[in-house]
Amino acid sequence: MKVVVVGGTGLIGSRLVTTLRERNLNVVVASPSSGINTITGEGLARALNDAQVVVDVSNSPSLQDDVALRFFDTSGRNLLAAEKRAGVKHHVALSVVGTDRLPESGYFRAKMAQENLIRASGVPYTTLRATPFFEYITGIVEEAADGDVLRVSPASIQPIAADDVVVALRDVTLSLPQNRELEIVGPDRFRLNELAEQILAANEDRRTVIADAHAMYFGAILRDDTLIPGDHPRFAPTRFEDWLRLYIAQALAPAF
Secondary structure, eight states: OEEEEETTTSHHHHHHHHHHHTTTOEEEEESGGGTOOTTTOTTHHHHHTTOSEEEEOOOOSOOSHHHHHHHHHHHHHHHHHHHHHHTOSEEEEEEETTGGGOTTSHHHHHHHHHHHHHHHSOSOEEEEEEOOBHHHHHHHHHTTEETTEEEEOOOEEOOBOHHHHHHHHHHHHTSOOOSSEEEEEOSOOEEHHHHHHHHHHHTTOOOEEEEOTTOEETTEEOOTTTTOOOSSOEEOSOOHHHHHHHHHHHHHSOOO
16 A cells, blocks of 8 residues: 655654554655645645555744745645546545634634635545644744743643644544544643643743743644544553653763
């Protein structure tokens, strides 16, 4: 089976490519660096020739509202049109839990536009919505930094390890299209400000975290249930405390 992974050089994409190739699949890495560009359309027809599945894990180069919307709209239209011409049997996309519950965020609106394009395309699909990755929590926290204080939303969050997202994407890729949105989340629920405190403590960072219900997240104020899944998500196995322990061990490991 031929699988095209769009965004196959990123955090999720590169790991997905590896695990699919371990299943002896013919995997094409689609990225501008490989001469396949969903914005310009360059190389798409060649890449999708004889492909059965396309997995889109690409992301906008910027979180700025207009840039993100332009990216997901242009990339989605070009990719889905090329898939229809090539007769692709399954379009798999990675999205975000809460996409439909945070329209105040320009980035979330852009992801919603991407999902709408997929649903209307006529290409059989499965969209996997994931909660924020453990690996991205530090970056999310740093967005709240103001000197020695970090004002972080106390909204509930159920983050997930990137490797668990990869496993779920692999399983979806090897399955029949669901023609709906699925959700995958981490096993434990936290307050976002609590995670911030744990990350700072792990890094021996003495800055103060203040729980602020008006703190911004991707340009919007979170409600307590914005990032919480629906009734029947898939639960990933990796606990944050186990991931954090490994993260600290790797940070302290001597470089050779």
